[in-house]
Each structure stands twice: as structure tokens, then as C-alpha cells.
Amino acid sequence: MVRRARSPFPLVLALFVPLLLVLSACTPSITLAELDRRVHATALPTFDRWWRGEQAAAHRVSRATVDRWVATSSARLDADAARRRAWDVSTDLCSFAPNAGPAFDFRVPCIRHDFAWRNLRRLDRQAGGGINTRARRQAANRRFLTDLESTCAARPFLQRTACRGIAAAYFRAVSLLT
Numbered sequence: 589m590v591r592r593a594r595s596p597f598p599l600v601l602a603l604f605v606p607l608l609l610v611l612s613a614c615t616p617s618i619t620l621a622e623l624d625r626r627v628h629a630t631a632l633p634t635f636d637r638w639w640r641g642e643q644a645a646a647h648r649v650s651r652a653t654v655d656r657w658v659a660t661s662s663a664r665l666d667a668d669a670a671r672r673r674a675w676d677v678s679t680d681l682c683s684f685a686p687n688a689g690p691a692f693d694f695r696v697p698c699i700r701h702d703f704a705w706r707n708l709r710r711l712d713r714q715a716g717g718g719i720n721t722r723a724r725r726q727a728a729n730r731r732f733l734t735d736l737e738s739t740c741a742a743r744p745f746l747q748r749t750a751c752r753g754i755a756a757a758y759f760r761a762v763s764l765l766t
Contacts, residue, residue, distance in 0.1 A: 617674065618674055618707065618710065618711060620711055623704070626638070626703070627703065627704045627728060632696060632700065635696075635700055635703075636700075639677055639699055639700070639703065640658075642670075642675065642677040643657075643665060645673070646673050647664070647667070647669050647670070658681075658695055658699075662679075662687070665678065665679050665680075665681070666678045675703070676706040676710050677703065678702070679699045680702065681695055681699065682695070682758070685758060691743065691746075691747040691754065692750070692751040692755070694736055694755070694758065696739070697732055697735035697739060698732075700731070700732070700735055701729075701731075701732040701762065704731065705728060708720040708724055708725065708728065725766045729763050732758075732759060732762060736755035736759065737752060740752050740755055
């Protein structure tokens with residue numbers, strides 16, 4: 589009697605399908621409620637730690653590398669790898685405005701503002717509309733102003749005064765886009 593060799597396909601399928609299901613379950617889907625929590629109900633330092641971890645995972649680098657990019661190589665933070673995650677964690681920091689100066693450092697507020705706007709657009713595309721509304725963008729802009737002002741609060745008096753003036757100008761600029 590000649591034995592025919594069995595195909596390894598059923599065994600491979602039996603092993604990899606459950607693994608694929610488990611791995612896909614580990615990727616959380618993004619929701620409007622979760623976006624609102626991350627943007628509006630999370631303290632800025634907590635958001636910053638989470639975001640840097642997401643950037644590090646997206647690029648497969650250490651947090652120290654992400655810290656260095658935030659300080660010196662912001663273009664790396666706006667790469668496709670950061671857009672391919674469940675959340676779009678890409679950023680161009682403060683776009684065309686200065687990220688920091690002698691009286692201010694707005695990098696983290698700009699990161700969270702980019703996160704809010706970019707993920708509103710992503711959720712809107714996924715839902716087929718109705719998510720990226722003017723009211724939600726304005727709420728993100730108000731959070732941006734609160735974040736800007738919170739970074740000013742720790743500054744010495746003269747710097748704090750200048751910082752708040754710059755924060756108001758940044759807020760007006762993003763409000764024009766709403």
C-alpha cells in the first residue's frame with residue numbers, strides 16, 4: 589500500500605488562524621469616545637507619555653529617540669509609520685509657527701491638537717461623515733488653548749505674560765481654520 593503524504597496546509601491553517609484572530613483583537617479600534625477621552629479628559633503630561641510611546645512603537649525606536657526627534661528632528665514625527673497605527677499619531681508640531689521660544693514651548697499642545705484634528709478626520713472617513721463637525725473642531729481648538737495656557741502657567745511672570753500672548757495668537761490662527 590502506498591501512503592500519500594498529507595498536505596501541511598490544514599495544520600498550518602489550524603495554527604495560524606487563531607493566532608491571527610488574537611493579534612487582530614489586540615489592535616484596538618478607535619472610537620469617538622476614546623478620542624474625546626484622550627483629547628479632553630487626559631492630563632497633558634499623561635497624553636504626552638502615551639503619545640511618545642505610540643510614536644516609539646510606530647517607528648520601532650526607543651522613547652529616548654522620540655524625545656530627540658521632538659527636540660530636533662520633527663519631520664520624522666510626521667512619517668507614514670505614525671499614520672499606519674490604529675490612531676494617527678503623526679504630527680508636524682506647530683506647523684509653520686515656531687514650536688518653542690525663550691518664553692514658550694508649545695510642542696506638546698501642538699502634538700495633541702494635531703492628534704485631535706487628524707483623528708477626527710480619520711473617524712469621519714470611517715463613519716462616512718458626521719464626525720468631523722465644526723463643533724468638534726472648535727472643542728479641539730479650545731483644548732489647544734487650555735493646553736497652551738497650562739504650559740505658560742509654570743513660567744516666570746514676564747515669560748508667562750509673553751507666553752499667554754503668543755498662546756492667544758496661536759489659538760486665533762487655528763480658529764480661522766475651523
